[in-house]
Amino acid sequence: MAKLIDGTRNKLSSRRGFLKAGLALGGMAATTGAIAGEGDPAILEKKDWVQYTGDGVDARPYGTPSEFEEHVTRKNVAWLTADPVSSVNFTPLHELDGIITPNGLCFERHHAGIAEIDPAEHRLMINGLVEKELVFTMEDLMRFPRENRVYFLECAANTGMEWHGSQLNGCQFTHGMIHNVMYTGIPLKYLLEEAGLKTNAKWLLPEGADASGMTRSLPLAKALEDCLVAFKMNGEALRPEQGYPLRLVVPGWEGNMWIKWLRRIEVGDQPWHHREETAKYTDLMENGKARHFTWEMDAKSVITNPSPQAPLLHKSGHTVLSGIAWSGRGKVDRVDISLDGGRNWRPARIDGLSLDKSMHRFYYEFDWDGSPLLLQSRAIDSTGYIQPTRNELRAIRGTNSIYHNNGIQTWHVKSDGEVENVEVS
């Protein structure tokens, strides 16, 4: 059909606008029991897409989404940072389902833009307190055993703007610094074994090859436990903004430690206290002291639908509420839902894979009577930890910090189905 349309984009858009206006007539078929909308099922025969053959298999060697999904993108917030080379592009959580984040929609955060690295030129060095210093090519690395694991990656600053009350209107912006991906990588312990650790080795300093030369101190115990040097995400090569051709995977820990464009791992006997673990990525408390090395991401959840960018389009009746939950300490055992701002709670249905340190998908199906709702979700993880309210967090940590806000999110659903980001006391 695309072949019949000159300047495809414009004609498709105007057709879309026209049909959107006609949509209201079509709803509610299933729940009223009547055949919906146009009444005459024969209209199904008249759609133009059944009249003509579409594009062939030679059209898109690497596939792209439908023209009708053009609005489904990562989005950045211009005022958030001084320059887009040190900023964030948020995952459109309200447009997704299941637990896999497609590579094109994984949030990105970098500190000096996206390094464009030729894998043939890239090297990974291991130096410091090792028996023999090593430099690996990508081909060398392909000769080590690999593992495949699904993990969430959350930025420590996710939901950070909400410490001071509801700020951003949409779960893409309040909670979109997270993605969940199947990684293929080499257990870091194999590379360290190849180099041979000296007996006083206790810390690692992974370093990125981008212009920011990102570094973080990583305890050796964590590296030996479950860290991966990953080269694929969701089956294909890492995307450039996710560290192509190599990134560190630090399951359950804050995203800044998952060094991208990984080029070097120094082995030492103490932490380095570099910029990103002192001036940044520490949580300033009311007493002027800072929480430090707060690596683990606490259990958290958010309702993605409905939410401000995804209002309810029907006026009452069968309603599917959906959202995501995760914990840096293990699996999510339970998610509770409140429709009344935290007074009453009912268990949601967790569906699909429940994996360690991975995103979980939950649903709550209910009959909406059309009255306003104060929606909340709360995750309980496999250690028994219960996601706190924002005020419980503020009572302990004050409001100086921007990191590690895992407080309960509230959405106000109005009678017309529109949704606002609100706080409840």
Place this chain on the structure above:
Amino acid sequence: MAKLIDGTRNKLSSRRGFLKAGLALGGMAATTGAIAGEGDPAILEKKDWVQYTGDGVDARPYGTPSEFEEHVTRKNVAWLTADPVSSVNFTPLHELDGIITPNGLCFERHHAGIAEIDPAEHRLMINGLVEKELVFTMEDLMRFPRENRVYFLECAANTGMEWHGSQLNGCQFTHGMIHNVMYTGIPLKYLLEEAGLKTNAKWLLPEGADASGMTRSLPLAKALEDCLVAFKMNGEALRPEQGYPLRLVVPGWEGNMWIKWLRRIEVGDQPWHHREETAKYTDLMENGKARHFTWEMDAKSVITNPSPQAPLLHKSGHTVLSGIAWSGRGKVDRVDISLDGGRNWRPARIDGLSLDKSMHRFYYEFDWDGSPLLLQSRAIDSTGYIQPTRNELRAIRGTNSIYHNNGIQTWHVKSDGEVENVEVS
């Protein structure tokens, strides 16, 4: 860095060519124990990508692969069919790892091109032997409970060209009519329950909205057991070539039954014997009779690396062999590897998720002595079924068929690391 390059593509390509020539020097660091290649690790500091900031977060609202991965695409074979609107675009299995196929690389096969459907205009009708005929809008469907499941989809014709001996040189072409995706969809039983099945209902006829109006007869029992009406794949909306906005998911059964652009499901009391289940998708035996309704995909496996498109680049030593296995009847319990054309077998390591009717990833790590190899893999599924040799299949089914060839694949690895598709007797 891209900003510094005029006409990015050309300069990147020439840089890549230059560096490829220098690659041979860099290999083998890990296995020889010496620091590799350039000798002086200080060269790591001199890469141009550390000198300049790269693209910011405003560059790609929907992300794309690295320029250095441009060769990783689906590929079609022009001589295979009369027209690209009724043809196939093969998954580059040799470039992937793990078990998730990224959406842009999922093989596509259509019979009248890709229908471009406006979801606001799309309808799903259920008619025939039901209490009330229904027409659902996409919004109606979003009010039914959903499930998330990972399933492989394999075309019945996958490996079909190989019945007559080794034909196609690369696992992309011999085995690339398969992908493995996490679907979000509505259990079909819920929609049938909403319509109310009459007591004589026994068969369904799902129908596509593309110009081919694809139809297949589906036993009601399978529909009630595990079929989904899916609207998302790997988290985001179905891709156009995979049936956007709705496709049927028929776990473990041949791909042609997974009706794309799903617009209608007719309920009947007997199969329809339409074109795609009589003239096509039946297996002609030597005696002139055809196997019919051969829906289930038998257990199968293939080594993806090394393979003709992915030769071994080192001359001996530590080698990682990798591949995929699957069964339409359940999980894959075991994969065996032979290095000598089927004389001796050793168990491979299955890594990552082992899910019902989903792709499994296996590895076999060994020390290659540099002599020629005849590589084979054989899958054993959770029912105890063992993947047969091609000659075992031919002895029973003859060589008239092109469908359901799940015989063992052989790759001949030569001393120089190059790989050929061969047959062993």
